[in-house]
Amino acid sequence: MKQLDLKKDSTRKLFFRYLLPSISATLVTSIYILADSIMIGKGVGPEGIAALNIVLPLFTLFFGTGLLFGVGGSVLMSIANGSNDSLLGKQYFTTSVLSVTFISIFLLIIMQLGFKPILYFLGATDVTFTLASEYGRTLVAGAPVFMFSALLQAFIRNDKDPNLSMIGVITGGVTNIILDYIFIYIFHWGMFGGAIATVIGSSITCLILIVHFFKKTNQLKLVKNGFSMKRFSKVVTSGLASFLIEISNGIVTFLFNIQLVKYIGDIGITVYSIIANSSFIVMSLANGVAQASQPILAINFGAGERKRVDEVKHLGFITTTIIGSIIVALGALFPGVITGLFVHATDEILSLAIPAIRMYILAFLFMNLNIFISGYFQAVMKPQYAMGVNLLRGLILGSAFVLILPLFIGANGIWISMPIVETISFAVALALNYKMKKVI
Template sequence: MTDLRSSKLQAFGSASIPKLVLMFSVPAIISMCVNAFYNIVDRYFVGQGVGALGIAGITLCFPIMLFIMAMSMIIGVGGNTLFAIRLGEKKYQQASIILNNSFVLLIIMAVSAFALGEIFMDPLLRVFGASDQTLPVASSYMWIILLGAVFQTIAPGMNHFIRSMGHPKTAMLRDIVGALTNVFLDWLFIIQFHWGIEGAAWATISSQLVSSLLIMHFFIKKSTPIKINRRHLHLHFPYVRKIFILGFPPAIMQICNSLMNAILAWSLSTYGNKSLQPTVSMTGGDIAISAFGIINSVVSIAVLPLMGFVQGTQPILGYNYGAKLFDRVRGTLKFAYIYSVAFMIIAWAAIQWKAEVFVAPFAPGDLNMQTVTAWGMRVFTKALPFVPLGMVAGNFFQGTGKAGLSMFQNACRQVIMLIPFLIVMPLFFDLQGVFMAQPMADVGAAITGLLLLRWHLKKME
């Protein structure tokens, strides 16, 4: 066993870099592709069965759903970090307490999200830009989602612990089963049963229930070394405090992403009403919000697999950086840059050339929506080839233990640069400025990442 482990570690410093990157990237790419597939098929069924108004309603709910995910991340990441440390120290009793306390905290977070959501949901949706037409749709969807908030926190939160116990494939399979279940139930509830937007919501929480049940089965079966145990379910506040301290920094990005989506929805509503002609059933702002929901789904097909590929380089960068094999560090970075940029150039060219083809399935028969969305998509993806430049740099900093630089670089694209651009650009270009904000942020994050990376590589020498 020792020789096997030694040979695997030595491979980081001697094996072919492309082979290593593919070895570590493929599982991450598969998970990301499943998420992208779920995202686009979910919106497809809503577009087919409900229409553009349904996509607008779901898009308005994004900030609230992202905030719930952030609450899950605080506990999942914070608890899992502490859990993994105690496992390494062979303090299994403490590890069991941490796991069980995290489970209880995830439930508390879900109940809190449900209570606060029920109180503030409609006012928040109005702030995000909901109109008289989209508010009932968004409220109907979000009310059901809040009913299943406990499954939204347990499924992703407890999956972290499965990975830490040495079962990454088990965790991945549970993600895949949940996503495929969602797709099937979307088809069943929306297309076959004609439940409309409520069908989309029931499909989402039902699939999360399935994922949660599979995850909980793992934690109660006999072969699992550390289980859900009634004796350890009462909260130990020293551990609770540490879980929040460790989990809050990674969740900051998700919280900021929620804020960014709220500002984006408001901007789309405000400047869409100024720039687009209303229809019988939708205001100009509703059309703009629905268009962005479609754009976001299509672009995720390119960006999520890219994230999986880039993440696959992280352990290779970390090992070779620690071993001071700096030529292999540069070789890994070069490989990551060449292939990720090439992939994004292909995605960019396809979108710029045939945006209408990607849009049509989401808005069948609605030529006005297709035209607006295709135009917005072309503007939104102008700088798509620049995305890997900043992403690879942020991943390098994370893989080599530069947590502060990693957080700063990752925040550049979605927060530090995007939010100011979202506020300023529409003042000069109206709705076009809203869509221009993302490519401007992509270019700025790419330049920042390359400069920081160049500085650090020189320092490395």
């Protein structure tokens, strides 16, 4: 197969060449948790899926840390390669790998020692603690695997091997689904079965991704004296927006869980877990478009090809808008069907889930666009803009609205908070994009 030339081949050809592998990889990554949710919801019951949702912020922390160094380091590597400085690119790779190694060990130790108070802090109750603990302890044990899966996907995709990234993630995801069924329905391992299936699936993904390092085209090499605090700082700054997307989702999930227990009870967390898992799918599609664009954007930005950068941005924006519009329409038309995918939908669950989904689903159109624009800002070395948008979406407006709106309009304020947050954040993202165009 002809080697891709990211600086000369047609931008449309390159974008769609990267799009399917990127979306497939990010989509299947979300299936690791989605499959657990469906299998646990059907096999363990509503309490099981509620317990799973309590533990999800830990998964977002692990995967987000991998993205922090994966996306941050690989974007800088691509820009360095675009400027014909391959040694600097390898140094960014070395810095990223060593950083994830040490951080994964640190998090593993801290969370094993303080697991019980962490779980109660995340919203576990006497009803959900035992189930959440069964899943959570295994999930924490797999933290290094989740981090390296995210790290390697980003670097291998930016090293012009998007198909291997796709194959690795799809194989791991399919394995996870099969093992979920075996462990939960045949072995009756319950929450532990779902968690161990997720860890095994991610481990297989990592093993497949390692194949890239034995290819002749591989440019990802660890170099002596490759780590430096200066490069560490640059990688963190570059990748912080991707980390904030993941960690903000974890924080918002945590706040939703706390508010839903307060205003509705455990059934509220069950319904939100359905919405949160649907949101994982939507985010994975948006991240897929952003990640398909990033290698092309970064290397052309590094080469000074501004026209090609604008062409890729335009393609990504249109693609993301179409995807978001279709999803919003499906969610508004078939909320009962979506609910039935995850749990045995009782009248009590449906009476809460259907209006909740129809309110929350409005967030997905602008959420998709915010994720894409954030990825664009990262690729063209405006990480402060990407970080600002994601801080606004998650930690600032997301936290504020989910806490404040219910005081005035009750539980509906929880469901409607995110559409308002994403709309405001999109307006800010457009303003930053306009400002950047005027400067550049």
